[in-house]
Amino acid sequence: MITSTTDPQPADFADVRATNLAVVLRSVREHAPCSRADIAASTGLNKATVSSLVADLIDRRLVRETGLTENRVGRPATMLVLDGSPYAAIGVEVNVDYVTAVAVDLSGERLLSWRRSFPGATTTAAEAVATVAAIVRRVANRMAKEERQVLGLAVGVPGLVGADGTVRIAPNLGWRDADLCGDLTKALRDPGFPVQVDNDANLAALAEHRFGPRAGTANLVYLTGEIGVGAGIVLDGRLRRGGQGYGGEIGHIQLDPLGAECRCGRLGCLEAVAGIGAVLEHAALSPAEVQIELDEVVRLARAADSRTLSTLATVGHHLGKGVAMIANLLNPEVVILGGYYVPLAPWLLPALEAELRGRTIAPDAGGCQVVASTLGYGAAALGGAARVLDSVDPGRLPRIS
Amino acid sequence: MITSTTDPQPADFADVRATNLAVVLRSVREHAPCSRADIAASTGLNKATVSSLVADLIDRRLVRETGLTENRVGRPATMLVLDGSPYAAIGVEVNVDYVTAVAVDLSGERLLSWRRSFPGATTTAAEAVATVAAIVRRVANRMAKEERQVLGLAVGVPGLVGADGTVRIAPNLGWRDADLCGDLTKALRDPGFPVQVDNDANLAALAEHRFGPRAGTANLVYLTGEIGVGAGIVLDGRLRRGGQGYGGEIGHIQLDPLGAECRCGRLGCLEAVAGIGAVLEHAALSPAEVQIELDEVVRLARAADSRTLSTLATVGHHLGKGVAMIANLLNPEVVILGGYYVPLAPWLLPALEAELRGRTIAPDAGGCQVVASTLGYGAAALGGAARVLDSVDPGRLPRIS
DNA sequence: CTAATTTGTTTGGCCGCCAGACTAACTAAC
DNA sequence: GTTAGTTAGTCTGGCGGCCAAACAAATTAG
Numbered sequence: 001m002i003t004s005t006t007d008p009q010p011a012d013f014a015d016v017r018a019t020n021l022a023v024v025l026r027s028v029r030e031h032a033p034c035s036r037a038d039i040a041a042s043t044g045l046n047k048a049t050v051s052s053l054v055a056d057l058i059d060r061r062l063v064r065e066t067g068l069t070e071n072r073v074g075r076p077a078t079m080l081v082l083d084g085s086p087y088a089a090i091g092v093e094v095n096v097d098y099v100t101a102v103a104v105d106l107s108g109e110r111l112l113s114w115r116r117s118f119p120g121a122t123t124t125a126a127e128a129v130a131t132v133a134a135i136v137r138r139v140a141n142r143m144a145k146e147e148r149q150v151l152g153l154a155v156g157v158p159g160l161v162g163a164d165g166t167v168r169i170a171p172n173l174g175w176r177d178a179d180l181c182g183d184l185t186k187a188l189r190d191p192g193f194p195v196q197v198d199n200d201a202n203l204a205a206l207a208e209h210r211f212g213p214r215a216g217t218a219n220l221v222y223l224t225g226e227i228g229v230g231a232g233i234v235l236d237g238r239l240r241r242g243g244q245g246y247g248g249e250i251g252h253i254q255l256d257p258l259g260a261e262c263r264c265g266r267l268g269c270l271e272a273v274a275g276i277g278a279v280l281e282h283a284a285l286s287p288a289e290v291q292i293e294l295d296e297v298v299r300l301a302r303a304a305d306s307r308t309l310s311t312l313a314t315v316g317h318h319l320g321k322g323v324a325m326i327a328n329l330l331n332p333e334v335v336i337l338g339g340y341y342v343p344l345a346p347w348l349l350p351a352l353e354a355e356l357r358g359r360t361i362a363p364d365a366g367g368c369q370v371v372a373s374t375l376g377y378g379a380a381a382l383g384g385a386a387r388v389l390d391s392v393d394p395g396r397l398p399r400i401s
Numbered sequence: 402m403i404t405s406t407t408d409p410q411p412a413d414f415a416d417v418r419a420t421n422l423a424v425v426l427r428s429v430r431e432h433a434p435c436s437r438a439d440i441a442a443s444t445g446l447n448k449a450t451v452s453s454l455v456a457d458l459i460d461r462r463l464v465r466e467t468g469l470t471e472n473r474v475g476r477p478a479t480m481l482v483l484d485g486s487p488y489a490a491i492g493v494e495v496n497v498d499y500v501t502a503v504a505v506d507l508s509g510e511r512l513l514s515w516r517r518s519f520p521g522a523t524t525t526a527a528e529a530v531a532t533v534a535a536i537v538r539r540v541a542n543r544m545a546k547e548e549r550q551v552l553g554l555a556v557g558v559p560g561l562v563g564a565d566g567t568v569r570i571a572p573n574l575g576w577r578d579a580d581l582c583g584d585l586t587k588a589l590r591d592p593g594f595p596v597q598v599d600n601d602a603n604l605a606a607l608a609e610h611r612f613g614p615r616a617g618t619a620n621l622v623y624l625t626g627e628i629g630v631g632a633g634i635v636l637d638g639r640l641r642r643g644g645q646g647y648g649g650e651i652g653h654i655q656l657d658p659l660g661a662e663c664r665c666g667r668l669g670c671l672e673a674v675a676g677i678g679a680v681l682e683h684a685a686l687s688p689a690e691v692q693i694e695l696d697e698v699v700r701l702a703r704a705a706d707s708r709t710l711s712t713l714a715t716v717g718h719h720l721g722k723g724v725a726m727i728a729n730l731l732n733p734e735v736v737i738l739g740g741y742y743v744p745l746a747p748w749l750l751p752a753l754e755a756e757l758r759g760r761t762i763a764p765d766a767g768g769c770q771v772v773a774s775t776l777g778y779g780a781a782a783l784g785g786a787a788r789v790l791d792s793v794d795p796g797r798l799p800r801i802s
Numbered sequence: 803c804t805a806a807t808t809t810g811t812t813t814g815g816c817c818g819c820c821a822g823a824c825t826a827a828c829t830a831a832c
Numbered sequence: 833g834t835t836a837g838t839t840a841g842t843c844t845g846g847c848g849g850c851c852a853a854a855c856a857a858a859t860t861a862g
Contacts, residue, residue, distance in 0.1 A: 010446045011412075011420040012819055013848055019412040020850090037809055045411045046851050051810060074808025075858040160763055168764065219644040231730065235641045242636065242732025243620040246763040249729040254722070254760065257657070264762070321655070325726060328650040329632065331643025359655065361665070362561055362647040363569065413850055414817050421819090438840055447820050452841060475839025476827040 020045060024053045028063055028080050029107065035069070035077030054080065061086045062106060082107040088148040089392075090139050091384025092132055093156040093200055096120040096172045096227040097290060100381040101135050103143060106389065108211055112142065113378055125167065125178035133187035140191070150193045151392055154384030155180065156200035158228045160246045165197035168246070171264060172228045196387065200224060201248050202239055203383030205232025207375055208336050209239075210386040214371070219332040222373070223250070223323075224380070225341030229271045232383075235330065251275070255321050274318035276340040279311060294340060301347050309347065316348040320355025327360045327368040338373040345372035418454075421446060425454045429464055429481050430508065436470070436478030455481065462487045463507060483508040489549040490793075491540050492785025493533055494557040494601055497521040497573045497628040498691060501782040502536050504544060507790065509612055513543065514779055526568065526579035534588035541592070551594045552793055555785030556581065557601035559629045564646045566598035572665060573629045597788060601625060602649050603640055604784030606633025608776055609737050610640075611787040615772070620733040623774070624651070624724070625781070626742030630672045633784075636731065652676070656722050675719035677741040680712060695741060702748050710748065717749035721756025728761045728769040739774040746773035 027039045034042075040050045057063040064083035069076035084105030093100040099118040103111040118131065136153060143150050157180065159170025165181025181197040188195070205222035209215060222232040229251040233240050241247050251271035252264050259268025260278070272278065280293045300308040323335050337345055349370060356365050373379055428440045435443075441451045458464040465484035470477035485506030494501040500519040504512040519532065537554060544551050558581065560571025566582025582598040589596070606623035610616060623633040632649040634641050642648050652672035653665050660669025661679070673679065681694045701709040724736050738746055750771060757766050774780055 010424045010444050010819095011417045013417070013850095016412045016414070016417055016849065023411045035809070040810095043411050047810065048812080048852085049850055052849080069809090069859095071860085072808085073806075073860050075810075075856095077809060169762070171762070233730070235636060235643065236639070238637070240636045240641070240731070242767070243734040244732055244763070244768050246767040247730060247732040249732075249762045252760070252762045253726050253729055266760070325654050326730070328654055329634070329648060329727070329730065330641070331645055331648040331650075333644040359653070359667070361570070361572070361650045361653045362645070366561075366643070366647040367645050411850095414819095417818065436840070441841095448841065449821085449843080450819055453818080470828095470840090472829085473839085474829050474837075476825095476841075478840055 020049065020053055021056060024050060025057060025062060025082075028057075029082055032081045032107070033066055033079035035079055037077060039080075058083075084109055086147070086149060087151050088143045088146075089151050089385040089388035090136060090143075090153040091156070091203065091381040091386070091388065092136065092153065093203070093378065093380035093384065094118070094120065094128055094132060094173075095158055095200065095380075098377075099131065099135065100378045101139055102378050102381045102385055103139055104382070104385040104389070105148070106392075108386075108389070110382075111146075111148075112139065113381075114139075115377060120173045123173070125173075125175045125180065126183070128173075128175075129180065129183045129187050133184060136184075136188060136191075150191075152194045152196065152388035153184075153191070154196040154198060154203060154387040155184065156198055156203040156380035156384050158200045158224070158226060158230060160249070161197055161199050163241075163245045165195070167197065194391075196384075196391075198384070198387065199230060199232070199241075199245075199248060200226070200380040201230035201232035202241065203232070203381075203387060204338050204373075204375075204379040205234050205336075205383065206239055206386040206390065207379045207383030208373065209234050209237075210389070211375065211382060212336065213374055214334050214336070217333050219330065220334045220336060221326050221330065221332045222336045222338055222379070223319075223341070225276055225337060225339035225344075227276060229275050229322075231326065233330065233332075235332075250322055250326070253322065253325070255318055270318065270322045274315050274322060278315050278318075279340075279344065290340070294343060298343050301344075312344060312347040313351040315344075316351030317355050319348060320352040321359065323352060323368075323370060324356050324359035324365075327356060327362070327365050331362065331366045332368055335368060335370045336373050337370065338375070338379050339377065342372045342374075342376075421450065421454055422457060425451060426458060426463060426483075429458075430483055433482045433508070434467055434480035436480055438478060440481075459484075485510055487548070487550060488552050489544045489547075490552050490786040490789035491537060491544075491554040492557070492604065492782040492787070492789065493537065493554065494604070494779065494781035494785065495519070495521065495529055495533060495574075496559055496601065496781075499778075500532065500536065501779045502540055503779050503782045503786055504540055505783070505786040505790070506549070507793075509787075509790075511783075512547075512549075513540065514782075515540075516778060521574045524574070526574075526576045526581060527584070529574075529576075530581065530584045530588050534585060537585075537589060537592075551592075553595045553597065553789035554585075554592070555597040555599060555604065555788040556585065557599055557604040557781035557785050559601045559625070559627060559631060561647045561650070562598055562600050564642075566596070568598065569647070595792075597785075597792075599785070599788065600631060600633070600642075600646075600649060601627070601781040602631035602633035603642065604633070604782075604788060605739055605774075605776075605780040606635050606737075606784065607640055607787045607791065608780045608784030609774065610635050610638075611790070612776065612783060613737065614775055615735050615737070618734050620731065621735045621737060622727050622731065622733045623737045623739055623780075624720075624742070626677055626738060626740035626745075628677060630676050630723075632727065634731065634733075636733075651723060651727070654723065654726070656719055671719065671723045675716050675723060679716050679719075680741075680745065691741070695744060699744050702745075713745060713748040714752045716745075717752030718756050720749060721753040722760065724753060724769075724771060725757050725760035725766075728757060728763070728766050732763065732767045733769060736769060736771045737774050738771065739776070739780050740778065743773045743775075743777075 036050050040047045065078050066081045084107045088103045090103050100115045102113045160168040167178045167180050185195045201224045218237045220234045224230045231248040231250040252269045256268035259273045262269035262272035437451050441448045466479050467482045485508045489504050491504050502515045561569040568579040568581045586596045602625045619638045621635045625631045630652040632651040653670045657669035660674045663670035663673035
């Protein structure tokens, strides 16, 4: 049955068509290369209907016929794949110490992936807008050169982002009430594509949900391991933001009333006792510096330096407390550690898992697995692109025929 | 656009029809009494379509014409209301100290509401099945006498309930791996209606979502204040259970590493430091006894007994920590305190709110309001009925014409 | 070369929504 | 009391999209 997520809206034929277009497009994405007959079989749609829908998608240049078929009995099938070439989606992540930009095509192929150092903590929102706009212009130009139409841009920011794309508070960037979405649109001067802004953890969760090794997992939580710690929550297959869009703010939940002081002024926040700052000796600012310190920590851990191992175990235990909260409250299938947690995962996970299993009421932690992200540092930016792709409504794209 | 929650399923005309039937039914429920023209205006459906859909619903005895109209210019309208009479939904809550059963009609009118003491802590699952079956049989007989068809039964239990209706663990009842749903179905011997089992907090959240003063709020969390504490989480308009259905287990999240020992063996669980047991002098077993103690606490609080006020403030502060976690992670519009918290709310809320506001990163706690439930002790049972009503697919009910 | 097999298109039918015309029933005002 | 105005609900025809089934196409097996 058709179920609308919010207020039930009446349906008509256009909806049926749009739904089925999306179904077929998704089927191609997941099973490519595949034939029309395969699609009909796997979706349950009639062969004739699939033919019509595929023709529509080909008209819109979302799908392409690729050569013929294998050697087997019967008429050879014309295989279909996503047509990556005519479109691109751009994702950008602004963080405390770096900016990342990626562009992907419809099939999720990464067209480019840039990362540059960025003094976020000392940059105003207005300056950041200029920087991001410059990067986006360069990406857009590159896409134009490849004759790709840019479908949209989504920017991830570590902070509270309202539904309208306004950054309410970004503690680690020092921004308040910055209309990033509006200003960026203005700075790009009629960019010809929609601009969205979202929380970085939300976008990273989307990236895992679409591109990660556990893609498609209906319930997953992504934990950013940047200077700040945030959670992106996917439940029942969709990102959940809460009423005002401020969900996932796990970083300032108190884990230890006697813990270290957090930059937010409270004591023992998860971010303070289990953030990357609790691992590194002193808070470095440039990603290069953080990277150097991080490499050093990894080296020491490999060398079984006892002080390092104990620090990492402590952080792992604290992180386990946070993950246990998530597991108890939300019971996700997977919790994914991202950012700087990734290289440290081998030493964090044992303590984390012990804590998790000891603190969850459900047996075996409710089946909750904890893994390190494999998407690299650009997860949030990639997630921005994923969000753009998610918002592609196949029925709305221009027809060429 | 039509959006399916899980894997996208193809749509056809039957789906359009089913969707629109549900839209019209819901419109009648929310705006009753109303005319066909009202429905067309509020849903955007064509007048002709609405007429056809309404005729269908009348055939299925879900909707009834009720007299004519007021005095105003133009042709008088024939008003429509939900036809409560032919159907009933049954909800039951099994808890540590009582069992509640309610039956409601389609419009949510309570047909009956029973509550009886029940020694849950010393009762095996098998005995409970017999007790519940007996109650349900009596309710079903009563409904049969009123010539109502029972649409279904949902039973709420304080514990982990799997997707198949198996009670994995109910700590406060002492049950493990009880196939409550299956056994109950067997005990009822071909009841002629579907039987579901769910967590009590989940059902109570559904009750608030459908029948409470904040009905329709897209993001709300219900906190049970029974012997145990659990959360029911509604996000984006639907109950979210997580991967295995074990979400909402907030009761055993550690709030205070130095806190009192919980019956689960850990220290400082929310349930131990902010459950009803932390308010009452000693854990009483029968609801009558709990009620007497509770009344005494309320009396003392009214009389401004300093020890009582300080106890309630402490519990309120702890509860505030828990609610702050929820607000930070999920950003709901409302958190509803239920069960035994309700009569204590006037003294709990000030401390709770102070803690909440101090611990949430979003300004003004992300717009999160905390209120006491007004649905009474039968919230979970009522929610069971709500769950049955939610699963009513208007297209599936028999046509009479 | 024929049979078997599989793909994808064509045809006709059906169903449900919509727009607009039309009928129905009432109020208001002259 | 008659006429105009207003609102409710039904009827008709058209359209769009899905489906079943027949058919055409392209290949392998024997």
